[in-house]
Amino acid sequence: MSIDKDKIKHTSKLARISLDEGKVDSLSKDLSNIFNFIEKLNKINTDKVEPLTSILNQTLRSRKDDITDGAIRDKVLGNAPKKNEEFFIVPKVIE
């Protein structure tokens, strides 16, 4: 299957990655090749096969809703590219 430039542009919007024209071009070629390779899967009939959603023979554990940490605001903010004492700072969202 060919993944044309429009599909690349649409997908990159969904993935929130900006791309210049050159990149759109090369990604269109790469992804078309990759999807041709992936489409080998259509050779197998899987109508009666259950999808595998977990490799483990166990159901996910639940735990008690206990508080195990907290009061770590400064740690959480520690790696922020932009912040003040209490908040992450982002470009203006509401005019």
Added chain:
Amino acid sequence: MSNLSDKTLTELVGLIKSKQIKSEELTDEFITNSQKGKKLNAYITDSFDTAKDKAKQFDVKPNFDCLLPGVPLAVKDLFCTNGVKTTAGSKMLENFIPNYESTVTTNLWNEGAFLLGKLNCDEYAMGSSNETSFYGNVINPLEDKVVPGGSSGGSAAAVCANLTPATIGTDTGGSIRQPASFTGTVGLKPTYGLCSRWGIVAFASSLDQAGPMTKTVSDCALMLEAMCGFDPKDSTSIDKKKENYSKNLNKNIKGLKIGIPKEYRVDGMPNEIETLWEEGKKILKNEGAEIIDISLPHTEYALPTYYIVAPAEASSNLARYDGVRYGFRSNKGNNLIEMYENTRSEGFGDEVKRRILIGTYVLSSGYYDAYYLKAQKVRQLIKKDFDDSFKKVDAILTPSAPSSAFKIGEKKDDPISMYLNDVFTVPVNLAGLPAMSIPAGLDKNKLPLGLQLIGKPLAEQTLLNIAFSMEEKINFKLNINKWWEK
């Protein structure tokens, strides 16, 4: 004592426990080797100063009642280390300093080891040659123009070149076993759920597992024992008692049934691989194992399945890198959305972008059933192939990779030929099984080739024992001339 770094981890632990060497002496030697090994580009960040302090502290007040007393260890830069930069090989995390420690590294430190440094890897572990790292490619210690494999390429090179006594890597589609094969070292990917994923930078969460990379099988058993164990912080961690892999290591494999899958041959595979595979079978037979031909009919579909499942999970996992809470932020863009888009465009490298786009595409509206659901169904068939085979055999023997280490740049511009490197390792991740690569011999260019052993879920001890018995007979020796020190 001289040339400590040539010794195995097991020997070094013995020397420390019997008080023949001090931790400081050992640590100094690995620091010196690592400093002389700069050309290999195996490290992204070093912790030499703190390692030296830890070694001194250990020598003042030693505790020998643990698995890795006073042992310095460098680890793949995908494990979060408290207070030490953790980059995942990406520009996105160039300045990221975690304030928490991954569970597996915590386990190693609780056994007496301490951090020597953080080792280079493909960006977010996406690669098979270590060429996607933002910090430059690692060089294979066995030959200067050759890749060490990937994604745990820095880890493999560091063990091979004696820059660390042992290390840990992560394996999503072969990232421990393929570089082990390319560098003549031992690498084990445990059963999914045996080692905690908590604190490891996530790539594809249903496939990712951490595991040891070492010089020998005994070292591998020791490291696995130290790093594994139940962790309530990882919801997919298996709740079971820790096994004594190193204590229970033995060479008795009499009566074990070993499967040889006919599908593990690909076009253009060098003759030497076939020959070493045959020799491996012969060794096992001589040790009293029974060789049985088996079939894993869906093997050819494993790579296409992987290249849907892994990118889909990656696109979801990597959505967190938005330039707001941590990591790189672009200063371009007039609003929040543009800030996100420019951050991710500038912060991620080409291979990571490629995989995020594949993943986003296969999960997008209208394509989900055709790709993602289809892949999950084929994954079921691949797992069933193994389930059926393990009714007849105890373990499976295959080559680790379809070639030896290739030249730097050789496959860089052809994603599919790069992906084909993982053709023998990927099925194991899809099925959640344990598998290890051990060095088997050399090809005509004197580069190492590995054999892979695949086991039943949680049968790590069986794998280690088979590998232990083969290792003695294969008697593989790395011939390293330390060209990088000249």
